[in-house]
Amino acid sequence: MPPPNERDPLLEISGLRTHFSTREGTVKAVDGASLTVPRATTVCVVGESGCGKSVTARSVLGLIDHPGKIVAGEIRWHRTDREPLDLAALSPTGPELRSIRGREIAMVFQEPMASLSPMYTVGDQLMEAIRLHKEVTKDEARSMALDLLRRVGIPRPEQRFGAYSFQLSGGMCQRIMIAIALACDPALLIADEPTTALDVTTQARIIDLLRDIQAETGMSMLFITHDLGVVAEIADEVVVMYLGTVVERGGVDEIFHDAKHPYTKALLGSIPRMGAGTRQRLTTIRGNVPHPSDRPSGCPFHPRCGDAVPGLCDVEEPPEVVFGPARSARCVLHAMERSVR
Structure with a gap:
């Protein structure tokens, strides 16, 4: 088996669905999410609270509390000298997954x-x-x-x-x-909002520490956060999640300078920009993230989207439109542009 390349995938999540069965119904916390973490790379997962970021991270290590369960999808773990292993198929309490936790994949929690x-x-x-x-x-x-x-x-x-x-x-x-x-x-460190409860100075020191350790060891990082300032500083690639699905992914420069999905644009427009003055107007996203048990039809973002097309966005499930390697967005508007061409 040839030695791994830096761009080879270390972790691949495909069509992951993690659901919670409750008396009120099924809560689809993660509903078809797919993402890849290459070797020696930092992938940041961003989105509002309730978008499924933490559940996705916990699903990798089988740390889903009852009554949660992975009901579909694959989580392929690429070891250097072995065939890829589907972590989603392993028992959360079995010896094989327990041997991977902490040794090959480690996690830093929010609190x-x-x-x-x-x-x-x-x-x-x-x-x-x-x-x-x-x-x-x-x-x-x-x-x-x-x-x-x-x-x-x-x-x-x-x-x-x-x-x-x-x-x-x-x-x-x-x-x-x-x-x-x-x-x-570990080959992969999953960091679930590790700086959220800390003051700004301590946040910066923790970020610098993680970057130094990554440079020293060559480990990959799956970094969960809602802080776009942290994303700009630490990410190589960015995955944007909304209501349990990945709506956009790409390199950090591509996401910040050429966002494709209306949700990503709204997130970026909601943060202050240096040099814009004190009277700058920030973008607001109307409404709130719907409860995962009450998912809207069609595009999950359409009730809050200023670009939504009635009769289209509220009906059709948005397809994934690929713009390049590791660059895509799920939006019917881009699919329409492609069909017109």
């Missing part, structure tokens, strides 16, 4: 204070992550844990090693969560 146990020291939790996947002694695990704390910029790591999460700041806890995620040198 570090809730992710770390207040009952154990941060050193104990780091050592547990190391010894779970590596056959090392307790002393060796302790040495590796201290090295990880230094690597993520924790001052006085020997002192912090015996501290509890409630004794540390939010930024410090997030660094420790990143250290735990990096304990086994």
Whole structure:
């Protein structure tokens, strides 16, 4: 088998559908999402709250709470020396997927204070992550844990090693969560809004830390966020989600300078621009994201879209229009333009 190329896919999600069966009906949190994470690349997934970003990320590792379930689609994990493995077909509690979690694919969650146990020291939790996947002694695990704390910029790591999460700041806890995620040198790091609850200065430091580690190790990142400023700084490719589906994807420069989908344009228009003055008008997106159990017919964005065509956008499911390699958008307006040509 030839060595992998940087542009080869590391993770491929195809037609993923993750649904929750409730008394009120079926909640289609993810409804046919497809995306690819190439090797040594950062892919940012953006969209409003309720668009299925976090459920997509959790589906990769089978971390879907009851009554949620992956009902369709594939999540192909491309290992270097083996055939691709469909993670969606594995049991969430089975040994094969549990061996991948933390070792090959790691995840940093949104709330570090809730992710770390207040009952154990941060050193104990780091050592547990190391010894779970590596056959090392307790002393060796302790040495590796201290090295990880230094690597993520924790001052006085020997002192912090015996501290509890409630004794540390939010930024410090997030660094420790990143250290735990990096304990086994994963090929893919999934970061689910890791800077949301942090102040701006700490956010910038966490972003710089992740970029430095990626440059050092060559790992890929699937970065979930709603902050387009973070996206502009860290992304190589961008995936825009709306109501459980991918509505646009492309390179970060293509998305920011030549957005195709009305939803992407509205998101970009809603952020202030430097140099535009104090009287600049920002775009507002009318209404709210519909509940996934009450999905509109046709294009899911049409009730909020200023460009929607009655009798078309509210009836037809938007096709995927391809503009180039890893560049596409789901919009009937672009399909109409193509048919006219």
